Amino acid sequence: MLRAHRLFAAVLVATVSLAGTDAAQAQDSTAFAALERAQPQLVQWRRDLHQHPELGEQETRTAKRVADHLRSLGLTVRTGVGKTGVVAVLKGAKPGPRIALRADMDALPVTEQTGLPFASKVKAEYRGQPVGVMHACGHDAHVAILMGVAQALVAAKDELAGEVMFVFQPAEEGPPVAGAVFGAALMLQDGVFKDFTPDAVFGLHVWAGLPVGSVGYRSGPLMAAADEWSLVVKGKQTHGSRPWDGVDPITLGAQILLGTQSMIARQVNIATSPVVLTAGQFQAGVRFNIIPDEATLVGTLRTFDPTVREDVIARFRRIADDYAHASGGSAELKVANNAPATINQPALTQRVRPSLEKAVGAANVVEMPLVTVAEDFSQFANTVPGFYFFVGSTSKGIDPATAPINHSPQFLLDEQALQTGSQAMLQVALDYLRSP
Numbered sequence: 001m002l003r004a005h006r007l008f009a010a011v012l013v014a015t016v017s018l019a020g021t022d023a024a025q026a027q028d029s030t031a032f033a034a035l036e037r038a039q040p041q042l043v044q045w046r047r048d049l050h051q052h053p054e055l056g057e058q059e060t061r062t063a064k065r066v067a068d069h070l071r072s073l074g075l076t077v078r079t080g081v082g083k084t085g086v087v088a089v090l091k092g093a094k095p096g097p098r099i100a101l102r103a104d105m106d107a108l109p110v111t112e113q114t115g116l117p118f119a120s121k122v123k124a125e126y127r128g129q130p131v132g133v134m135h136a137c138g139h140d141a142h143v144a145i146l147m148g149v150a151q152a153l154v155a156a157k158d159e160l161a162g163e164v165m166f167v168f169q170p171a172e173e174g175p176p177v178a179g180a181v182f183g184a185a186l187m188l189q190d191g192v193f194k195d196f197t198p199d200a201v202f203g204l205h206v207w208a209g210l211p212v213g214s215v216g217y218r219s220g221p222l223m224a225a226a227d228e229w230s231l232v233v234k235g236k237q238t239h240g241s242r243p244w245d246g247v248d249p250i251t252l253g254a255q256i257l258l259g260t261q262s263m264i265a266r267q268v269n270i271a272t273s274p275v276v277l278t279a280g281q282f283q284a285g286v287r288f289n290i291i292p293d294e295a296t297l298v299g300t301l302r303t304f305d306p307t308v309r310e311d312v313i314a315r316f317r318r319i320a321d322d323y324a325h326a327s328g329g330s331a332e333l334k335v336a337n338n339a340p341a342t343i344n345q346p347a348l349t350q351r352v353r354p355s356l357e358k359a360v361g362a363a364n365v366v367e368m369p370l371v372t373v374a375e376d377f378s379q380f381a382n383t384v385p386g387f388y389f390f391v392g393s394t395s396k397g398i399d400p401a402t403a404p405i406n407h408s409p410q411f412l413l414d415e416q417a418l419q420t421g422s423q424a425m426l427q428v429a430l431d432y433l434r435s436p
Contacts, residue, residue, distance in 0.1 A: 049144065085187050087187075098199050099165070141206045201387075217390070228335070
């Protein structure tokens with residue numbers, strides 16, 4: 001009798017397993033067929049968005065395109081989250097996990113030089129300066145990919161277990177005003193996860209450093225924290241021919257900057273935790289023969305470890321104070337964190353990698369080194385478990401090592417990345433939702 005019961009149990013488990021496999025295959029078939037039909041739309045959406053880029057917190061046209069599409073899918077849409085963000089939730093027919101899928105929408109203050117027939121000719125103002133505007137980082141592709149994934153998941157909602165939040169985020173590239181709350185942090189402040197707390201959040205980024213058709217991932221720290229720093233150096237104005245009568249803030253500022261580079265090279269163990277400190281602006285004076293009374297330096301700090309970050313900032317401040325005191329001037333350092341380090345939760349990474357391999361083939365899934373660029377997706381991933389991956393965007397026949405990198409005015413996306421990225425994100429979502 002006991003043997004009979006065991007045999008019956010084994011048959012029952014096998015039957016349930018087979019039924020579950022059939023249901024999963026049907027779900028995948030429905031979703032991927034819908035995604036395949038949508039691929040021409042993804043290209044059209046991406047090209048339209050590329051031709052009409054918008055800077056952070058100005059993405060009104062982009063947000064409308066997204067919201068209109070989500071409403072056409074029968075979803076209830078929230079707009080104005082984090083100023084111009086768009087959010088919608090898809091409820092499957094069965095109970096299951098909750099996940100969030102995120103795409104960023106903003107463009108960069110870059111004048112496009114690609115020569116594409118749909119190249120941007122948009123002009124705008126950024127922090128008081130006239131600029132060209134370009135999707136030089138590929139956020140147009142991110143939006144198109146997530147619009148396509150939303151369409152595919154809605155097509156399979158009758159077989160879908162769980163709920164999916166689609167998050168279209170503004171201002172990933174930083175705030176219009178230095179030090180302001182922006183992007184993902186502002187969406188969280190506006191309660192994007194207040195009534196819907198996902199079990200996991202997923203995001204992706206097209207990446208010129210990888211060939212099209214491939215995806216890249218890393219368990220643990222992936223991308224650096226990004227701090228925007230400003231250093232105001234005050235001296236004493238004098239005639240350029242008589243520097244001893246004043247205090248030269250230009251020389252002082254240069255000494256402080258060089259001091260920070262020596263500090264990183266000689267005082268920080270960059271073998272265990274890389275650090276990059278760069279100045280992007282050095283502004284001082286109006287005339288060739290006048291030493292001004294003030295100079296301003298602005299730059300970025302990139303770190304992967306919060307303790308190392310605090311130590312470097314403290315050393316930077318001490319170097320600035322010591323050099324300024326020695327010269328008879330003063331220096332004030334301000335640091336604003338734009339994004340924490342992006343860290344892929346190891347357990348979630350282990351769970352997701354098979355989905356990436358299923359979507360694009362194991363040979364096309366590569367482990368990434370540490371990447372010193374930053375992403376405020378980390379704000380979401382610090383709230384709930386997160387996983388972020390890269391999608392290759394450089395055409396075959398072009399060496400990714402020499403291709404114009406993201407943020408270049410010549411950044412050129414191979415549109416096959418739209419298919420690779422959407423397939424990978426869809427597979428990740430489907431597999432996670434049906435897992436216990």
